[in-house]
Amino acid sequence: MTEAELKRIAEDLIETFNFAGKESIKLFKETLKIEIKEDGSPVSNGDLRVNELISKKISELTPNIPIISEETVNLNIKNKSKIFWLIDPIDGTKEYIAGKEEYTLNAALVINTVPVLGLVGVPRKDRLFFSYAPGESYLIEKNQTRKINCKKQQPKGKIVALSSVLKPSDIIMNKLKEHKVTSIVKMASSYKFCVIATGEYDIYAARERASEWDYAAGHAVAQNAGAIIKTLDEKPFLYGKEDYRNPSLLIKRSENLND
Numbered sequence: 001m002t003e004a005e006l007k008r009i010a011e012d013l014i015e016t017f018n019f020a021g022k023e024s025i026k027l028f029k030e031t032l033k034i035e036i037k038e039d040g041s042p043v044s045n046g047d048l049r050v051n052e053l054i055s056k057k058i059s060e061l062t063p064n065i066p067i068i069s070e071e072t073v074n075l076n077i078k079n080k081s082k083i084f085w086l087i088d089p090i091d092g093t094k095e096y097i098a099g100k101e102e103y104t105l106n107a108a109l110v111i112n113t114v115p116v117l118g119l120v121g122v123p124r125k126d127r128l129f130f131s132y133a134p135g136e137s138y139l140i141e142k143n144q145t146r147k148i149n150c151k152k153q154q155p156k157g158k159i160v161a162l163s164s165v166l167k168p169s170d171i172i173m174n175k176l177k178e179h180k181v182t183s184i185v186k187m188a189s190s191y192k193f194c195v196i197a198t199g200e201y202d203i204y205a206a207r208e209r210a211s212e213w214d215y216a217a218g219h220a221v222a223q224n225a226g227a228i229i230k231t232l233d234e235k236p237f238l239y240g241k242e243d244y245r246n247p248s249l250l251i252k253r254s255e256n257l258n259d
Contacts, residue, residue: 021123051089078242092189108216118220137225193218197225
């Protein structure tokens, strides 16, 4: 696919993401219907409605590319595709159900192990991130679109890490100390990738957790904005694994977090 084709697909999804975000808020206000999946995690009618809207639009735009969604995937079938979509209709379902702001809507196009295109909607914060090529990551906020490039927003000397948990493990704490982190902020969902892409935060480290659809869209936004994304042992972070499981993760805004 050419960059022009990827740009068109990404831009054609923006309206759908905006509508799906509004639908997620509407359903929350109307009282959610919640079920517990086999893995013990919750799913709501909000998740399913967003999944329906995003999947339908993607099928119209790229009818020959398979879609792998958290809500419809058959984990007994191994992923053999080289080009495929990864959708997590609502990442942070627990936050969504609790009425918090950090849940996200996610879709990414993976080509040869790399998420090249990604959209991440953050409805409660009225933010939509999208990207389709290196150097082409954007944030739409208050009806304004601006390019984002990981430029540091924190004061010089202040290096702020993000964490999914209140108390990171010793392995993660040691990695953050290596990078002279001065404080840690707890944050849910793929929103972490996006606020590193904007330069609002500097680094995120995690042990093996979650699945490919949880990370891919945010990965595309952050990496195309200039972030460095690898595993904790400095190996490439790749997609298309047969079981969809993520390895460890290290996202850095730049090599020198004080720049």
